[in-house]
Amino acid sequence: MQKRYLFAPGPTQVPPEVLLAMASPIIHHRAPDFVELFEQVRADLKWLFQTTNDVLVLASSGTGGMEGSVANFLSPGDKAIVVNMGKFGERWGKICKSFGVIVDEIVVEWGHAVDPQLIAEALQKNPDTKAVFIQASETSTGVANDTHAIADIVRPLSDTILVVDAITALGVFDIRTDEWGVDVVVTGSQKALMLPPGLAFVSVSEKAWKLAESAKNSYFYYNFKKEAEGQRKQQTAFTPAVSMIVGLKEALRMLKEEGLQNIFARHARLANAMREGVAAAGLSIFPKESPSNALTAIQAPEGIDGQKIYARLREPYAITAAGGQDHLKGKIFRISHMGYVDTFDVIMALSAVEMVLKDLGHPVPLGVGVGKAEELLRKPI
Numbered sequence: 001m002q003k004r005y006l007f008a009p010g011p012t013q014v015p016p017e018v019l020l021a022m023a024s025p026i027i028h029h030r031a032p033d034f035v036e037l038f039e040q041v042r043a044d045l046k047w048l049f050q051t052t053n054d055v056l057v058l059a060s061s062g063t064g065g066m067e068g069s070v071a072n073f074l075s076p077g078d079k080a081i082v083v084n085m086g087k088f089g090e091r092w093g094k095i096c097k098s099f100g101v102i103v104d105e106i107v108v109e110w111g112h113a114v115d116p117q118l119i120a121e122a123l124q125k126n127p128d129t130k131a132v133f134i135q136a137s138e139t140s141t142g143v144a145n146d147t148h149a150i151a152d153i154v155r156p157l158s159d160t161i162l163v164v165d166a167i168t169a170l171g172v173f174d175i176r177t178d179e180w181g182v183d184v185v186v187t188g189s190q191k192a193l194m195l196p197p198g199l200a201f202v203s204v205s206e207k208a209w210k211l212a213e214s215a216k217n218s219y220f221y222y223n224f225k226k227e228a229e230g231q232r233k234q235q236t237a238f239t240p241a242v243s244m245i246v247g248l249k250e251a252l253r254m255l256k257e258e259g260l261q262n263i264f265a266r267h268a269r270l271a272n273a274m275r276e277g278v279a280a281a282g283l284s285i286f287p288k289e290s291p292s293n294a295l296t297a298i299q300a301p302e303g304i305d306g307q308k309i310y311a312r313l314r315e316p317y318a319i320t321a322a323g324g325q326d327h328l329k330g331k332i333f334r335i336s337h338m339g340y341v342d343t344f345d346v347i348m349a350l351s352a353v354e355m356v357l358k359d360l361g362h363p364v365p366l367g368v369g370v371g372k373a374e375e376l377l378r379k380p381i
C-alpha cells in the first residue's frame with residue numbers, strides 16, 4: 001500500500017465531502033432539480049468573485065475560459081496588451097494571436113511581477129487598445145501581480161477592458177472584482193475551488209459586454225452572450241458537467257462557511273510558513289518579489305537537478321508536486337498550498353523536501369524547515 005499526496009498547483013486535493021457529493025446519481029440538466037442547483041451555485045459564485053456581474057459556468061479547463069475571454073470581446077485587428085511573465089502570460093499572447101488580435105507584449109523577466117507603470121505607458125502609446133490581459137498569480141513562477149494597481153489604471157478608460165486570469169488567485173487572496181473594476185475574471189475548478197478539473201468560470205462586467213456587442217470573431221462553443229442569456233434562466237447552452245456542478249455546490253458551501261477573509265488569511269498563513277520553512281532549510285524561493293500565496297516555487301540547490309527533486313518526491317515518496325517549465329526546467333520545483341489545504345499539508349511537504357534533498361546528497365539538516373513551520377503554525381491555547 002502506498003498513500004499518495006497531491007501538492008501540485010493544479011489539480012489540487014478535493015475534500016471528501018465534495019467527492020461524495022459528486023458520486024450522487026446524475027440529474028438531468030433540463031429538470032427542476034438542476035434549476036435549483038444552478039441558481040444556488042450562480043449566487044455563491046458571485047459571492048466568491050465579489051461581483052454582481054454574471055459569472056458564467058463553462059464545461060472546460062481554465063484555458064477554455066481564457067479562450068472565450070479573447071474571442072468574445074475582441075475582433076481580428078484589435079489591439080491588446082499582454083503581460084508575459086511566465087508560461088500562462090505567454091498563453092494569453094498565443095490565444096490572442098490565434099484570434100487575429102495585435103499583441104503588444106510586455107515581457108517581464110520570469111520571477112518578477114509586472115510594474116503597473118509599464119502598462120500605463122503602453123496604454124498611453126496605444127490609446128486604442130481594447131484589452132489588457134494579465135495573470136493575478138503566475139503559476140509557472142509563483143509570482144503574484146498587483147491586480148488592484150493595474151485595475152486602477154485600466155478602469156478609467158471607457159473603451160479598454162482588464163481581463164484577469166485569476167486561476168490561482170481567486171479563493172486564495174483578495175480579488176475585488178466590482179470594487180476594483182476588473183472587467184473579466186477567469187478561474188478554473190481544479191485549483192483553489194477544491195474540485196476536479198473540468199469547469200471554467202468567467203465573470204463579465206458591463207464594459208466588457210459593451211465591447212462584446214461590437215466584437216466580430218468566430219466561435220461556437222464559447223458564446224458568452226448566449227451562455228449568459230441561458231444561465232440567467234438557470235440553463236446552460238449545452239449539456240453542463242452536471243456532477244461537477246453538484247460538487248461545486250458543496251465546495252462553495254464549505255468556502256462560504258469559512259468566509260472570504262478567513263480563506264485569504266489561511267492561505268497567507270500557510271504560504272508564509274512554507275516560505276519561512278524553505279528559508280530555514282537553507283533553500284531559496286524563486287520569486288524575486290511578491291510571491292503568490294497559492295504556491296511556492298523553490299530553487300533547486302546548486303548542483304542538484306530540480307527535475308530529480310520532483311521525480312524523487314513522486315517515487316518513492318508518492319508526493320506529486322511540480323517541476324519547472326521551459327528554461328526553469330531543472331532549476332525550480334513547485335509546491336502548492338491552495339485550496340483544500342491546512343497546517344499539516346505544509347508540514348508534510350516541507351518534511352518531504354528535506355528528506356528528498358538529503359537523499360540527493362544536499363547537506364540539509366533534517367527537521368529545521370519543518371520546525372520553523374511548526375513554530376509558525378502552532379495555535380494559541
Ligand SMILES: *Cc1c(COP(=O)(O)O)cnc(C)c1O
Binds near residue numbers: 010061062139
Ligand atoms: C492552471 C492554470 C491555467 C489553466 O490551465 P488549464 O489546464 O486549462 O486548466 C491558466 N492559468 C493559470 C495561471 C493556471 O495556473
